[in-house]
Amino acid sequence: MKRAxxxxxxxFTSPFWALVLPYGxxxxxxxxPFFIVLKISFSDLxxxxxxxxxxxxxxxxxVLTIRLNFSxxxxxxxxxxxxxxxxxxxxxxxxxxxxxxxxxxxxAYGLSKTSPRWRMVLxxxxxxxxxxxxxxxxxxxxxxxxxxxxxxxxxxxxxxIGAPLTLLDTTFATVLGIIYxxxxxxxLPLYASLxxxxxxxxxxxxxxxxxxxxxxxxxxxxxxxxxxxAGSMLVLIPSLGEFVIPELLGGSQTLMIGKxxxxxFFTNHDWPVASALAxxxxxxxxxxxxxxxxxxxxxxxxxxxx
Amino acid sequence: MQKLKRTELQPWQDPKAKPYIHLEEVSKDxxxxxxxxxxxxxVFQGEFFSLLGPSGCGKTTLLRMLAGFEIPSQGKIYxxxxxxxxxxxxxxxxxxxxxxxxxxxxxTVEQNxxxxxxxxxxxxxxxxxxxxxxxxxxxxxxxxxxxxxxLSGGQCQRVALARSLVKRPKLLLLDEPLAAxxxxxxxxxxxxxxxxxxxxxxxxxxxxxxxxxxxxMSTRLGVMDHGRLRQxxxxxxxxxxxxxxxxxxxxxxxxxxxxxxxxxxxxxxxVESVEADCELYVSHSADAPAGAYxxxxxxxxxxxxxxxxxxxKRNATKGIVKDIGYLGDVSIYHVELASGKVVLATQPxxxxxxxxxxxxxxxxxxxxxxxxxxxxxx
Numbered sequence: 001m002k003r004a005x006x007x008x009x010x011x012f013t014s015p016f017w018a019l020v021l022p023y024g025x026x027x028x029x030x031x032x033p034f035f036i037v038l039k040i041s042f043s044d045l046x047x048x049x050x051x052x053x054x055x056x057x058x059x060x061x062x063v064l065t066i067r068l069n070f071s072x073x074x075x076x077x078x079x080x081x082x083x084x085x086x087x088x089x090x091x092x093x094x095x096x097x098x099x100x101x102x103x104x105x106x107x108a109y110g111l112s113k114t115s116p117r118w119r120m121v122l123x124x125x126x127x128x129x130x131x132x133x134x135x136x137x138x139x140x141x142x143x144x145x146x147x148x149x150x151x152x153x154x155x156x157x158x159x160x161i162g163a164p165l166t167l168l169d170t171t172f173a174t175v176l177g178i179i180y181x182x183x184x185x186x187x188l189p190l191y192a193s194l195x196x197x198x199x200x201x202x203x204x205x206x207x208x209x210x211x212x213x214x215x216x217x218x219x220x221x222x223x224x225x226x227x228x229x230a231g232s233m234l235v236l237i238p239s240l241g242e243f244v245i246p247e248l249l250g251g252s253q254t255l256m257i258g259k260x261x262x263x264x265f266f267t268n269h270d271w272p273v274a275s276a277l278a279x280x281x282x283x284x285x286x287x288x289x290x291x292x293x294x295x296x297x298x299x300x301x302x303x304x305x306x
Numbered sequence: 307m308q309k310l311k312r313t314e315l316q317p318w319q320d321p322k323a324k325p326y327i328h329l330e331e332v333s334k335d336x337x338x339x340x341x342x343x344x345x346x347x348x349v350f351q352g353e354f355f356s357l358l359g360p361s362g363c364g365k366t367t368l369l370r371m372l373a374g375f376e377i378p379s380q381g382k383i384y385x386x387x388x389x390x391x392x393x394x395x396x397x398x399x400x401x402x403x404x405x406x407x408x409x410x411x412x413x414t415v416e417q418n419x420x421x422x423x424x425x426x427x428x429x430x431x432x433x434x435x436x437x438x439x440x441x442x443x444x445x446x447x448x449x450x451x452x453x454x455x456x457l458s459g460g461q462c463q464r465v466a467l468a469r470s471l472v473k474r475p476k477l478l479l480l481d482e483p484l485a486a487x488x489x490x491x492x493x494x495x496x497x498x499x500x501x502x503x504x505x506x507x508x509x510x511x512x513x514x515x516x517x518x519x520x521x522x523m524s525t526r527l528g529v530m531d532h533g534r535l536r537q538x539x540x541x542x543x544x545x546x547x548x549x550x551x552x553x554x555x556x557x558x559x560x561x562x563x564x565x566x567x568x569x570x571x572x573x574x575x576x577v578e579s580v581e582a583d584c585e586l587y588v589s590h591s592a593d594a595p596a597g598a599y600x601x602x603x604x605x606x607x608x609x610x611x612x613x614x615x616x617x618x619k620r621n622a623t624k625g626i627v628k629d630i631g632y633l634g635d636v637s638i639y640h641v642e643l644a645s646g647k648v649v650l651a652t653q654p655x656x657x658x659x660x661x662x663x664x665x666x667x668x669x670x671x672x673x674x675x676x677x678x679x680x681x682x683x684x
Binding site: 204218 | 373374375394395396397400401402404406408409410411412421422425426469470473
């Protein structure tokens with residue numbers, strides 16, 4: 001019995017299965033849906049169910065026509081709303097990433113310098129927010145930022161302001177939400193690369209006459225660069241397509257591509273245009289991902305030689 | 307020629323000589339754990355001084371205080387007459403060569419060496435020149451554009467040396483500089499390091515746990531134990547005239563006989579030892595009155611072996627050969643005396659193994675010259 005179990009286990013841990021399982025998973029839940037979306041993006045808008053026309057059609061006997069409707073893409077090109085919202089998404093994501101970096105770097109550096117006993121506790125605290133629902137945490141910010149929320153009540157009570165500040169439903173709130181939600185994704189890779197830096201290297205730099213700031217600039221910063229890139233990508237890429245945060249905190253004035261996508265699908269019921277938008281967004285997301293991938297490969301090669 | 311220079315350089319003999327590096331009652335306390343305990347030490351310009359001791363004896367802490375990585379709990383450190391006790395590491399005329407070499411992995415050999423110079427206001431041309439000279443000194447010019455991960459351990463060691471010398475410090479600290487090299491390379495590098503030190507004329511202080519390294523390389527060495535400097539002296543003094551049992555034991559191997567002083571004169575001491583089964587005559591005075599309990603020590607290579615009784619009655623005993631350790635050039639004979647004490651005697655292998663006159667279970671006579679033994683009082 002136990003033997004049979006072990007045998008089954010070895011089958012699944014064999015190189016073949018180790019490859020087939022994750023790639024099969026990707027094929028099933030990423031590649032196939034992607035092609036479905038791609039297909040819809042080239043079809044006509046129709047009223048009904050499904051709300052789009054077929055791509056392939058039999059006309060007469062033995063003749064199969066393929067109808068590719070590029071107007072969905074050209075429509076996105078003509079309406080500047082889409083380009084603007086993409087640029088705004090990019091800007092918000094970039095500012096959010098920089099914000100995460102500015103808060104995350106000192107945090108990760110501090111973490112890597114504390115004693116091992118404290119480090120575990122502090123790392124737990126970084127990961128702790130993941131234990132609560134993401135939605136709940138974003139909702140909590142509504143309570144903090146709203147006109148009758150925590151900050152405004154506090155400032156009003158102190159008589160520092162006469163009327164409530166508009167904090168909620170702003171781009172600022174969206175950026176704040178992104179920084180708050182994605183900070184752990186910045187801290188963890190940064191911490192991993194900072195922790196690996198040999199402490200004697202900083203001593204050697206000091207010994208050679210470098211003042212603390214120079215040591216940071218010329219030794220610590222370059223050596224933690226892989227962590228900076230990894231953390232930034234982990235924050236930038238998902239926040240580009242973020243929907244929940246701008247929807248809940250950004251109000252109507254924040255135009256992010258994720259929100260637009262939602263509108264096209266569920267408000268306008270224009271699946272073909274929504275799909276075309278999704279495909280374009282994917283292409284734009286692939287660019288930074290590819291850069292990241294290439295950088296990581298170079299890093300791995302560098303470490304292999306080491 | 308270099309040997310000549312070495313013997314000329316003996317400023318510690320001159321009472322008027324001014325120490326270049328001076329530690330005054332320096333202590334370091336890590337939360338109740340005393341790592342360095344009131345060390346006073348003077349090192350002179352151009353010296354190659356070694357701090358020798360087992361791990362945890364405080365030698366590395368002492369070195370780190372000189373570098374400026376640790377601030378002494380008590381005491382003062384002077385370099386060339388200037389009190390540097392509280393100066394940060396980047397503001398001292400001191401450089402250090404780390405045990406792990408601590409080369410910056412993201413910089414080429416050239417950039418590593420130039421790093422220290424770039425912290426100063428030096429022209430680009432001079433930085434380039436001095437970097438080149440420094441790499442030339444350690445014969446690493448050919449590898450200037452390589453990264454540390456493309457170098458062997460020995461090459462890294464050379465780069466680390468070049469990097470620490472390029473700023474022309476007043477004092478160079480070396481933390482176990484050869485520990486990471488294999489034995490053959492280590493022996494070769496020992497002499498190279500000494501030659502480079504003589505060439506640049508910089509004062510070196512080295513930390514090592516390897517007594518052979520300390521003996522061959524240093525002008526003087528200090529033996530440390532539990533945060534204290536037990537003895538300072540030339541390699542010869544430390545080996546031939548250890549003050550204490552600790553120092554005698556730490557450097558090389560040594561035979562010790564317990565006994566009581568019968569005669570204590572200005573020029574000699576006579577000790578009666580049941581353990582040695584003879585009277586021990588030592589031809590120097592010691593701080594031990596008649597009747598005092600002392601230990602008399604004799605190095606194994608100073609003990610002679612014979613198959614017939616020697617003429618001398620003192621410093622002569624006999625025993626049975628219990629073991630012979632063959633090391634190629636020498637053999638170590640383990641001879642058990644009547645008291646059960648095992649004495650080590652090292653003999654050069656002047657003839658081949660099969661022809662040697664003494665073998666297992668032979669009765670042999672052991673004897674040595676009076677001036678070769680030492681009285682250990684502590």
